[in-house]
Amino acid sequence: MKGYRSTHKRIRVGFVEPTLKEAEPGDLSLVLPYNTLKSIIEMIEALDKVTPGIASEHTLLYGVEAKFYSARPKLTGKFETEITGLYAGGDGAGITRGLAQAGACGVAMARDIIEKLQN
Incomplete structure (x- = not known):
């Protein structure tokens, strides 16, 4: 959400333990169209109102390239x-x-x- 590319180091110092160990960190904005990524962010922000904390900067999303x-x-x-x-x-x-x-x-x-x- 801050526009930073995920890296092994950033994930390692974060609060979330990745569930998919084989995944390679990256940048979803290089894989998904802008409107799709924008919609996902809006959905996460809406979910944060119901489940506080889900829109954390440490939340990990997986994408397929x-x-x-x-x-x-x-x-x-x-x-x-x-x-x-x-x-x-x-x-x-x-x-x-x-x-x-x-x-x-x-x-x-x-x-x-x-x-x-x-x-």
Whole structure:
């Protein structure tokens, strides 16, 4: 909340014992969109009124940073995998890198499914 990146040292001198020992300290603002992070902070501040202390500077939040752009399953031109009827699209398939492309990919997959159902 102060805008500091979490580090092993800062966590070690804090009052909270991390529950996920394997987690790597970092900065959620580098992983989450600004509006999402702002909403989380507002929620924590609201919860602090019900459960005082939850909005402490020592509260730890965990976030996931996953980048799998190199993992690309084999797909047909219609985004179907080698398993008939299983489609992979959007960022999860490593073929798009933005919302517009992921949406277009979803439309193409849906059209292919509809076409197969009609045949």
